[in-house]
Every structure is written in structure tokens, then in C-alpha cells.
Amino acid sequence: MKAESSTTSTEKEDVFPPLRPGCGSMDPPIFLTNILLGIWFVLTLRRLSEGEENPFFGNPILLTFALTCRHVFVSADKSPKDSVYEYYHRDGRKASKLVCLGDSITQGACSSSFVDNLRCHDACRGMDVVNAGLNAITSWTVANKVCRDEFHVLVHIHVIITH
Amino acid sequence: MIRLKPDFVSIMIGTNDARGHFHEPWANELVFLWKLKVENPFSLENYEKNLEQIVNVLLESTDAVIAVCSLPPIGEDFDSKVNQTVIDFNKIIHQVVERKKVNKFCDRLHFLDVFQVLRERCDSSNESAPSIFKMLLYFTVIEFLYHLLRVPRKYGSKIFGMSLLSDTVHLNENGADEVAEIISQWILRNTKKK
Numbered sequence: 001m002k003a004e005s006s007t008t009s010t011e012k013e014d015v016f017p018p019l020r021p022g023c024g025s026m027d028p029p030i031f032l033t034n035i036l037l038g039i040w041f042v043l044t045l046r047r048l049s050e051g052e053e054n055p056f057f058g059n060p061i062l063l064t065f066a067l068t069c070r071h072v073f074v075s076a077d078k079s080p081k082d083s084v085y086e087y088y089h090r091d092g093r094k095a096s097k098l099v100c101l102g103d104s105i106t107q108g109a110c111s112s113s114f115v116d117n118l119r120c121h122d123a124c125r126g127m128d129v130v131n132a133g134l135n136a137i138t139s140w141t142v143a144n145k146v147c148r149d150e151f152h153v154l155v156h157i158h159v160i161i162t163h
Numbered sequence: 164m165i166r167l168k169p170d171f172v173s174i175m176i177g178t179n180d181a182r183g184h185f186h187e188p189w190a191n192e193l194v195f196l197w198k199l200k201v202e203n204p205f206s207l208e209n210y211e212k213n214l215e216q217i218v219n220v221l222l223e224s225t226d227a228v229i230a231v232c233s234l235p236p237i238g239e240d241f242d243s244k245v246n247q248t249v250i251d252f253n254k255i256i257h258q259v260v261e262r263k264k265v266n267k268f269c270d271r272l273h274f275l276d277v278f279q280v281l282r283e284r285c286d287s288s289n290e291s292a293p294s295i296f297k298m299l300l301y302f303t304v305i306e307f308l309y310h311l312l313r314v315p316r317k318y319g320s321k322i323f324g325m326s327l328l329s330d331t332v333h334l335n336e337n338g339a340d341e342v343a344e345i346i347s348q349w350i351l352r353n354t355k356k357k
Contacts, residue, residue: 064311072306088167098350099167099227102175104333105235110302111333112316117343123350130167138179138193139213140204143220 030077033070040066076110080131087130097128101142106133165224171353172221173346175232175277177214177252178332180205182237185248188295211255218263218272228271228353230346231260233278235338238293238331239324241282245293253278273353275345284341286326293331302330 040063047054079086087093100106100115108115108131115131118124134141183190183205190205201209214231221229233253237245253276260274305319316335320328327338334342 068307068311072303072310075310076306084167096170097167098171098173099169100173100175100346102173103179105178106175108334108339110306111329112336112339114334114339114342114346117339118346121343121347121350123347123354127170127350130169136179136193137176138183138199138204139176139210139217140180140199140201142174142176143213143216 027077029073030070033066033073036066037070077135078109080107080109080113080133081116082128082130084130084132087128094126094128096126097130098124099130099132101132103133103137104135107131107135108133109135165220169225169227171230171350172225172227173230173232173275173349174217174221175234175342176217177210177234177256178237178249180210180213181234181245181249181252182332184210184252185237185245186295207251207255210252211259214256214259215263218259222263222269222272226271228273230273230275230349231256232275232342232345233257235277235281235334235342236285236328239285239287239326239328241285243293249278273349275349277342277345280345281327281338281341284327284337287324298330298332301325302333305329305335 082090084099098118100118104110106115107113113131115129115133119129179189179193183193184207193199194204203209218229218231221227233256234249237249240246257274257276260272263269264272301320301323304322305316308314308319309316316329317326317337320326320330320335325331325335327335327341329335329338
């Protein structure tokens with residue numbers, strides 16, 4: 001029951017679509033901060049058109065707060081270094097590899113990543129360390145989807161949540 | 164993942180299952196997210212079944228040496244109710260690994276007790292029970308300090324009296340160091356064998 005080693009480029013795209021990892025769990029807060037920033041922008045434009053002396057709406061601290069919020073949520077969902085997809089499409093792979101499979105604790109986007117630390121250890125010298133962690137993942141998802149290379153499920157869920 | 168033909172695989176999965184098992188709103192969130200149609204998806208029985216399936220697939224489809232890690236704690240009060248749930252899940256992990264090792268005469272499957280090591284290393288003063296509110300509060304404050312001022316998470320989590328975790332679920336730099344150390348020691352032991 002060995003996995004096939006030869007895949008065409010089309011098959012690669014089907015199995016590992018170009019998608020950031022995660023399942024869109026951070027989309028609602030990102031959407032909310034986008035709306036807040038949009039309101040701020042519209043109100044500022046209105047002030048500008050009315051010729052107000054200080055056209056920027058509200059306090060700069062509030063704007064910094066909203067921008068940092070957005071940055072935090074976007075960062076929490078970002079792709080880890082050497083994710084499965086990135087690694088699969090990378091040239092110059094080493095002969096030996098360690099794959100770390102897990103949830104957000106492994107992905108390490110909303111916390112410190114032990115996978116990044118592993119790359120600096122002597123034990124992993126001469127070895128590629130692949131981060132197969134995904135936010136909000138459960139044992140069911142790994143058993144039924146990730147282990148079987150069915151990454152397209154993530155696209156499906158991402159599309160449902162963002163629309 | 165199987166197509167990568169890994170030499171080593173570390174698995175640390177089940178924290179979300181344990182959260183779902185412990186607290187219904189967390190379970191509802193995950194059921195909605197993954198469109199789970201399984202009845203009682205976060206029961207111990209289903210977790211055991213899923214973990215067995217994961218281990219079977221990896222054993223049969225790869226030649227990798229596999230380490231199944233126990234789950235890290237949720238909150239740093241190791242005797243709390245939620246951590247009793249985590250301990251129950253960790254017992255399942257240990258049982259599955261031991262059973263597979265015996266049934267399949269397998270010497271490339273190992274159990275790494277992350278929970279126990281973190282318990283020994285923990286120097287926490289935060290013994291309050293974790294909740295969704297606390298998780299969000301800790302996450303927001305610690306991540307704000309990290310992204311805005313580049314304050315390491317281990318200092319941010321000290322504000323809340325925690326030493327290894329940042330937002331009661333995820334690891335800070337200290338916790339990540341400990342887990343990386345456990346896995347690297349396991350790799351060293353098994354590189355010699357390979």
C-alpha cells in the first residue's frame with residue numbers, strides 16, 4: 001500500500017492546492033476588523049470632503065489598535081515555514097525528513113512553534129523538518145483527510161466561510 | 164503528507180478533541196467548522212478509533228519511525244477538571260500505541276509523554292480554570308505585546324502567572340523548547356537505530 005511517487009503537475013495542484021493552511025477559523029475576526037477599518041476610512045473621507053481641519057476620524061491609538069488586531073488575526077492563520085504544500089513544491093530537498101503532524105500547537109502561527117525550534121537542534125541537522133500542523137484540526141480531520149492527502153477539504157471549508 | 168515519504172513522523176493531535184469533549188460550545192464550534200456528521204464526534208471512543216486509523220495509515224503507507232506525543236495541558240493547573248479530560252485522552256494515546264506495538268510487532272512506533280515532562284518543568288502560579296473568555300483575553304494581550312512591541316510570549320504569559328503556555332492552550336517559547344527537546348532526543352535515539 002505504498003504511496004505513488006510519480007505525480008504529474010496537475011495531480012500535485014489537485015492534492016495540494018495553493019492555499020494558506022488553516023480552515024478559515026480566523027476569518028470572522030479578520031472580517032470584523034476589515035469592517036471597522038472600512039468605517040474609519042469612510043468617516044475620514046467624509047471629514048476630508050467637508051474640509052475639516054483635522055480630517056482623521058477618531059484617535060490614532062484606536063486606529064493602531066484596529067490595525068494591530070487585524071495583523072494579529074492574519075498572523076494567527078498564516079502558513080508556517082516549510083508547510084507540506086510549500087515543501088512539496090520546493091527544490092533542493094534533503095534526503096532525510098521529519099514531518100510534524102498536529103493542530104495549531106504544531107502549526108505555531110498563534111503561538112511559539114516547537115517545529116521551528118527543532119530545526120535548530122543537532123538531532124535535526126541534515127534533515128528537513130516539515131510542519132504539517134493546521135489550526136483547529138481534530139483527530140477526525142487527520143484520520144479522514146490529512147493522512148490521505150485530501151487537502152482539498154480545506155479549500156472547500158475556506159470557501160464556505162468566506163462567502 | 165504520505166507522498167513526502169517521511170523518515171520520522173511526530174503526531175500531536177487531540178487537543179481540540181479534548182476541548183470539544185470537555186465543553187459543549189467548543190464542540191459546536193468545531194462541528195460547524197469541519198461539518199462533522201459523526202455522532203458524538205469528540206467522545207473518547209471516537210478519538211481512539213481516529214487515532215488508530217491515523218497510526219494504521221502511517222504504519223502501512225510509510226517506512227517512517229513514528230512518535231505519538233501525549234497532549235500538552237490546557238491551563239497550567241494540572242489537577243483541574245479540564246486537565247483530567249486531557250489525562251483521559253493521553254491514556255487512550257498510550258493504550259493505542261502499546262496495543263499497536265504488540266499486535267504488529269512494531270518497533271517503529273513510540274509514545275512520548277509530553278504532558279508529564281511539562282508537568283515536571285512547570286513553574287506556574289496560575290491555578291485558575293481556563294475558559295473561552297480567559298483564552299481570548301490572554302491570546303489578545305500576549306499576541307498584542309508580541310506583534311506590536313516584539314515582547315516574547317514567555318514574558319507576556321508571565322503577566323498571567325504561566326510558565327509554559329501562552330493562552331492556556333498554545334505553547335510559549337519555554338513550552339516549545341521543552342517539546343522540541345523531547346522530540347529531538349527521540350530522533351537521536353532512533354537515528355542510531357536507522
